[in-house]
Amino acid sequence: MKLKKRLNYESRLRTPWDEKECRTPMQEFLHNRHREHYAERHPVLSETGEAQLINSYIPDECPHCANMIIKRNGYTKNGVQRYKCSNCKQTFTPVTRTIFDGHKISLSEWIEYTLNIFRYVSINADSWNNRNAFTTSRYWLEKLFLVLESYQKSLVFSYKVWFDETFYSVRSGDISRTEEGNKLRGLSSNQMCIGVLCDKSQTLCIFEGYGKPTQKKTYEFFKEHIIAGSTIIHDKENAHKKLVKELQLNSIAYDSKELKLLSDKDNPLDRVNRIHYLLKSFLHAHTGFNRDKIQGYLNLFSFVMNPPLNHLEKVELILDLAFKNPKTLRYRDFYSVK
Numbered sequence: 001m002k003l004k005k006r007l008n009y010e011s012r013l014r015t016p017w018d019e020k021e022c023r024t025p026m027q028e029f030l031h032n033r034h035r036e037h038y039a040e041r042h043p044v045l046s047e048t049g050e051a052q053l054i055n056s057y058i059p060d061e062c063p064h065c066a067n068m069i070i071k072r073n074g075y076t077k078n079g080v081q082r083y084k085c086s087n088c089k090q091t092f093t094p095v096t097r098t099i100f101d102g103h104k105i106s107l108s109e110w111i112e113y114t115l116n117i118f119r120y121v122s123i124n125a126d127s128w129n130n131r132n133a134f135t136t137s138r139y140w141l142e143k144l145f146l147v148l149e150s151y152q153k154s155l156v157f158s159y160k161v162w163f164d165e166t167f168y169s170v171r172s173g174d175i176s177r178t179e180e181g182n183k184l185r186g187l188s189s190n191q192m193c194i195g196v197l198c199d200k201s202q203t204l205c206i207f208e209g210y211g212k213p214t215q216k217k218t219y220e221f222f223k224e225h226i227i228a229g230s231t232i233i234h235d236k237e238n239a240h241k242k243l244v245k246e247l248q249l250n251s252i253a254y255d256s257k258e259l260k261l262l263s264d265k266d267n268p269l270d271r272v273n274r275i276h277y278l279l280k281s282f283l284h285a286h287t288g289f290n291r292d293k294i295q296g297y298l299n300l301f302s303f304v305m306n307p308p309l310n311h312l313e314k315v316e317l318i319l320d321l322a323f324k325n326p327k328t329l330r331y332r333d334f335y336s337v338k
């Protein structure tokens with residue numbers, strides 16, 4: 001550990017009774033509890049076996065210049081394998097340009113964080129449990145969104161699919177009003193349109209824009225996700241027409257007014273309705289979230305809903321995505337430098 005980091009670590013371990021020779025039983029208890037708890041949550045990298053795990057990921061190419069001729073080049077002081085590129089001569093490790101670069105995020109902390117997220121713990125409560133600042137969690141959430149950015153792109157549905165839009169309000173401060181100061185009525189620009197496609201096991205959620213869905217958007221957003229000739233169960237929404245026609249879908253469309261009269265178990269759109277309900281609960285749990293990040297939240301929601309259902313298997317998948325897709329981050333880095 002670098003000196004500055006070590007000092008920082010020590011300062012976080014500090015309690016008001018460090019120098020006191022004779023602590024009361026209560027002070028003694030709090031003092032020990034705090035130190036144990038903090039050390040548990042923030043283990044020193046070299047002591048956790050993380051280096052071994054990191055070293056199991058062998059880079060295919062140089063993260064700086066994409067050259068594929070790379071050589072092993074000793075270890076960092078934490079025991080992480082270092083590599084050297086034969087082209088640009090720069091050194092790197094398996095975490096270079098991934099979200100774990102520079103160990104701003106340790107693997108153990110990341111695992112705990114993602115597990116908490118998967119348990120639908122709100123960001124505030126999670127931050128409290130972790131003894132990390134609220135802002136740190138925001139930063140981690142950004143990283144999680146980045147890792148999941150392309151997750152939904154590979155989801156493809158066939159045979160029998162359900163499809164319906166749901167709407168979610170913009171933040172109260174962003175609501176546009178009429179000249180008289182009244183809220184706009186109906187499906188106005190104050191409503192975010194989210195298209196939800198699902199089958200018996202998987203879910204896909206895409207933010208389509210504000211207000212009513214259109215034929216063009218519906219087609220563009222979902223054409224890659226449904227195999228031509230599949231059966232689509234939906235309402236008689238006009239915006240679905242182009243999608244149904246172009247993909248030659250077998251359309252089973254219901255009148256939404258008639259559906260409202262049915263009980264949940266008799267409603268043929270029950271499957272997608274239940275997902276709408278869960279999605280809204282999920283978004284409400286993060287109420288006040290930055291609406292510009294809506295697709296990030298939707299990617300996370302789908303990831304949590306979809307198989308594998310075991311949370312540890314989800315963590316495994318996330319770690320794999322984080323290690324194997326450093327390109328996304330490189331792209332971002334490039335633009336943030338500009």
Ligand SMILES: [Zn+2]
Nearest residue numbers: 062065085088
């Ligand atoms: Zn290179």
